[in-house]
Amino acid sequence: MLNNAKVVDLTIPLGTDIIMWPGAPSPEMETVVTVAHDGYFARRVSFFEHTGTHFDAPCHFIEGKATVDQIPASTLVRPAVVIDISAEIAGDADAVLTLEHVKAFEAKNGEIPKGAAILLRTGWEDFNSDSVKYAGPEGDLHFPGFGVEAAKYLVNEREAAGLGIDTLGIDPGNKADFPVHSQVSHPKGLWHLENLQNLKALPPIGAWIVVGVLPLVGGSGSPARVIALVP
Numbered sequence: 037m038l039n040n041a042k043v044v045d046l047t048i049p050l051g052t053d054i055i056m057w058p059g060a061p062s063p064e065m066e067t068v069v070t071v072a073h074d075g076y077f078a079r080r081v082s083f084f085e086h087t088g089t090h091f092d093a094p095c096h097f098i099e100g101k102a103t104v105d106q107i108p109a110s111t112l113v114r115p116a117v118v119i120d121i122s123a124e125i126a127g128d129a130d131a132v133l134t135l136e137h138v139k140a141f142e143a144k145n146g147e148i149p150k151g152a153a154i155l156l157r158t159g160w161e162d163f164n165s166d167s168v169k170y171a172g173p174e175g176d177l178h179f180p181g182f183g184v185e186a187a188k189y190l191v192n193e194r195e196a197a198g199l200g201i202d203t204l205g206i207d208p209g210n211k212a213d214f215p216v217h218s219q220v221s222h223p224k225g226l227w228h229l230e231n232l233q234n235l236k237a238l239p240p241i242g243a244w245i246v247v248g249v250l251p252l253v254g255g256s257g258s259p260a261r262v263i264a265l266v267p
């Protein structure tokens with residue numbers, strides 16, 4: 037089944053210049069040993085848990101919920117459903133995925149299967165090397181996200197395993213109270229993937245994703261290599 041699958045990397049390469057959530061520290065990378073001096077090369081790297089293409093564990097917003105190491109590997113290999121609203125929202129940084137968008141998606145593609153990772157393509161991945169376009173001007177966050185009603189439907193009616201997006205966060209940038217994180221997805225034990233890219237290479241239904249997140253003991257999340265398999 038996988039012999040002919042196309043492999044698509046949904047991950048932004050992780051360097052020190054990656055766009056961060058405002059106020060969060062950028063990654064630091066220090067060369068510890070070199071081939072010339074020591075016979076081998078290695079660096080010491082430190083990063084905020086929510087850096088680049090990354091995973092949010094439910095404990096990120098809800099005390100007592102699962103930490104990243106407690107997420108079973110079986111839930112990290114999931115069918116992917118890709119809802120692409122990039123054309124409809126046409127660059128509106130305050131747009132959200134609405135329940136109408138989801139219903140229209142199902143009318144066209146069939147019912148969203150249970151247990152899927154729902155990946156929202158807003159088109160913001162095109163801006164992920166320009167912080168003002170990607171996140172908004174300093175101190176004034178704007179980027180599209182999941183609307184609360186759509187998220188509730190995906191979580192409660194379609195029993196999604198996780199939510200993913202090609203922006204800095206699942207909630208739209210102008211929602212400072214993070215309603216999806218705090219009221220809809222994490223309370224139900226769902227995880228998130230943020231800062232995805234290359235979603236346009238996936239079909240609406242039929243691909244799978246493998247979420248290669250670090251099992252940091254007690255962690256709230258971690259950078260992740262997210263790989264899609266397209267049959």
Ligand SMILES: [Zn+2]
Nearest residue numbers: 086091092230
């Ligand atoms: Zn995060």
